[in-house]
Amino acid sequence: MVKNDLFLRALQGKSVPRPPVWMMRQAGRYLPEFIKIRKKYDFFTRCRTPELASEITVQPIRRFGMDAAILFSDILVVPQAMNIEVEMKAGVGPWLPNPIRSQKDLDSVIIPDIQDSLGYVMNAIKATKELLNDEVPLIGFAGSPWTILCYCVQGQGSKNFDKAKELCFTQPQVAHQLLQKITDTTIAYLKEKVKAGVDAVQIFDSWGGMLSPVDYQEFSWKYILQIIDALKDDAPVIAFGKGCWFALEEMAKSDVSALGVDWTISPKLARQFTQNKVTLQGNFDPSRLLSPPSEIKKMVKQMIDEFGKDKYIVNLGHGILPNIPLDNVKAFIDAVKEYE
Numbered sequence: 001m002v003k004n005d006l007f008l009r010a011l012q013g014k015s016v017p018r019p020p021v022w023m024m025r026q027a028g029r030y031l032p033e034f035i036k037i038r039k040k041y042d043f044f045t046r047c048r049t050p051e052l053a054s055e056i057t058v059q060p061i062r063r064f065g066m067d068a069a070i071l072f073s074d075i076l077v078v079p080q081a082m083n084i085e086v087e088m089k090a091g092v093g094p095w096l097p098n099p100i101r102s103q104k105d106l107d108s109v110i111i112p113d114i115q116d117s118l119g120y121v122m123n124a125i126k127a128t129k130e131l132l133n134d135e136v137p138l139i140g141f142a143g144s145p146w147t148i149l150c151y152c153v154q155g156q157g158s159k160n161f162d163k164a165k166e167l168c169f170t171q172p173q174v175a176h177q178l179l180q181k182i183t184d185t186t187i188a189y190l191k192e193k194v195k196a197g198v199d200a201v202q203i204f205d206s207w208g209g210m211l212s213p214v215d216y217q218e219f220s221w222k223y224i225l226q227i228i229d230a231l232k233d234d235a236p237v238i239a240f241g242k243g244c245w246f247a248l249e250e251m252a253k254s255d256v257s258a259l260g261v262d263w264t265i266s267p268k269l270a271r272q273f274t275q276n277k278v279t280l281q282g283n284f285d286p287s288r289l290l291s292p293p294s295e296i297k298k299m300v301k302q303m304i305d306e307f308g309k310d311k312y313i314v315n316l317g318h319g320i321l322p323n324i325p326l327d328n329v330k331a332f333i334d335a336v337k338e339y340e
């Protein structure tokens, strides 16, 4: 149905003339047309207004022609729907004034009706599908239960999420109940997103790499696996675990369609750990987009050579940084399109 189906073919493991390319956090802060909208509307207004969310989603596609769009939204709309207050503070980032630190706090956390609380996301998906006009597929996303717990317990971003870990290790029953509530909500949420029109879903485990390999299985992967199993018959699922190279072998045993990898692992080792069982996505160091365009092009070509053109989706190893010049983004995308 979509005209450019490179991304969907790569997710199915089918052979392609060249790999597809998109960039994590591509709808955002490095784009002048985004900054213009940001000046007029606050963050959650942008998320809740379908005309704004859809416009921001297609901005990078219009300018650079990525092979997939990712819906403009945020992973923190899920805890918000679960009755946890979330603000986006200028200069601070996410701010949760009433963090979850006890059984009593947990009792106020609900598993919401998705249409009632997150219907605006479904409306944004429908508006975006119309704007995209079936040119490229649309990706929907959610945070992993562990990454959402990190914000719910810590109350804000952190270098080590010490309070989140403290809850897991001192009150594990509370942590597991919270993780299960987030998992149940996320499954229902992603199923609605697929019904509303997204062509694939990605789970962002941005803080999985904070955990030891053993704790990762207990507090993160176990729950991601529930989401994969619940969604696999609805749409392809991509799991991105930042810093989670140690878990790749286990992750590849699941029914996931693709695994995201960051730049701390070589393409060769990532293939070895996953035994070529799944499509891999990544893993250009976002800071490397500060290199001159000619060098970016060389590095991208080498990255594709190393991963191989099949079962591969070109991407960064984490979100694009706000200070990346537009010409450098263009060099990254063009290098993939010129690959032969």
Ligand code: CP3
Residues within 6 Å of the ligand: 023, 024, 025, 026, 027, 028, 029, 038, 042, 043, 070, 071, 072, 073, 074, 075, 076, 088, 092, 093, 094, 141, 157, 204, 206, 319
């Ligand atoms: O990828 C895209 O372009 C789609 C939109 C998207 C946003 N957030 C928009 C956003 C996506 C996929 C996310 C995911 C997200 N949000 C993650 C996982 C990916 C990652 O980067 O690890 C996380 C951890 C969050 C939580 C979050 N939201 C943080 C830490 C911040 C503040 C720091 C920052 O990145 O600027 C946000 C705010 C946010 N989400 C912004 C955008 C464009 C910037 C604030 C603004 O525009 O006012």
